[in-house]
Amino acid sequence: MEHKQVSDEQLVRQYVQGDEAALELLIRRHRQRVFGAIYMFVRDRYLAEDLFQDTFMKAIRKLRAGAYQEEGKFLPWILRIAHNRCIDYYRKTQRTPAVVTTDGYDLFEVLNLSGPAADRELMKTQSHQAVRELVERLPAEQREVVILRIWADLSFKEIAELTGVSINTALGRMRYALINLRKLKKQLKLSL
Amino acid sequence: MDPTFTPNDLIRFLFHEMPSEEAHAFRQWLQEHPARQEELNRLQQTIEELRQVPDGPSETSVQLVLAYSRQTALEHA
CATH class of the missing domain: 1.10.10.10 (Winged helix-like DNA-binding domain superfamily/Winged helix DNA-binding domain)
Known part of the structure; x- marks a missing residue:
């Protein structure tokens, strides 16, 4: 199937209907933005790779469950998932945020956590x-x-x-x- | 700064978040305010430098996600 001019929304619909190639195009279309955002949050390439995979796997489950309802806004949607996965990671592995926001976490704390990892030559x-x-x-x-x-x-x-x-x-x-x-x-x- | 536009409007303009009619007026306003045009140029240059990084994920990560999708598609069916 030709995907070149297909919108994100159409790709989402095709994927939910079983077209695996549509997912691949969605990932390739947005991988740099999603990975870039994750990387700049965690500042660790290996961790960013893991969270990138985790983000899209979560998105796959949500898409199949019919939980995607943001017409025309796939990128912000997947970025919110990425953002939440980053927060979840730090919740599970690091510490309780000092100041809890309306979202239940302290984003500023998250942004400051992974200093040593930033030393890697990546x-x-x-x-x-x-x-x-x-x-x-x-x-x-x-x-x-x-x-x-x-x-x-x-x-x-x-x-x-x-x-x-x-x-x-x-x-x-x-x-x-x-x-x-x-x-x-x-x-x-x-x-x- | 001219009361018509605020410093934040420089940012809205640079990130293309200004309606076209307003952007047109803003461009005209800039011509009359060379200091703001210079500031805009400096901000633009910094944005371009920031956009250099980072690269995308590894191909392995992409393939792992696709494999997960194929595998779970069978379970989902």
Whole structure:
């Protein structure tokens, strides 16, 4: 079957009806965004690979159970699953969040947890490493917006809903994050 | 900054979250505010640098998910 121009929604329908090739296209279409978001949250490539698999396996179960009802929004849907899998992982393996949000976890704590793992030489280029290091130096709330908007590709409205702030706050955090990244780059004399 | 637009509008514009009519007005406004145009350029450059990373998952991860789907499809049927 030709999938080139098929929408995510159509692929979801085809997959639920038994077309395995539709799932493969969905994964290949969105793998970089999903993996990127997970990676920037956990900062550990091996763990990100595991959580990537876990995310899509969870999505498969949900799709088959008829739990997908977000017409036209497959990417935000799968990213929410990815986000929750990251949170679940830290709930099970690390510690109880210091401050519990409306979602039942402290995202900022999660963002700060995996420091030692970040020492591994897993990024492919020095440029990638430099960008990662810069982002890690941002205040948690700014880093969160950068990850969710640039790598997870959520809109500011979606970020605002996910993190419990206003859209203007999310926009402001992004602006300050970009300004701070530029300053950090100069301070550290990094070339990207 | 001009009362018509706020600093946050720079971000909305850069991430294409501004309606086309408003974006058109914003572009015109930028022409009259070169300092804001320069700020916009700096922000844009930083965004492009951020988008360099990271790469996607390994092929093994993709194949494991597909194998899981095939396997559980039989159980689901």
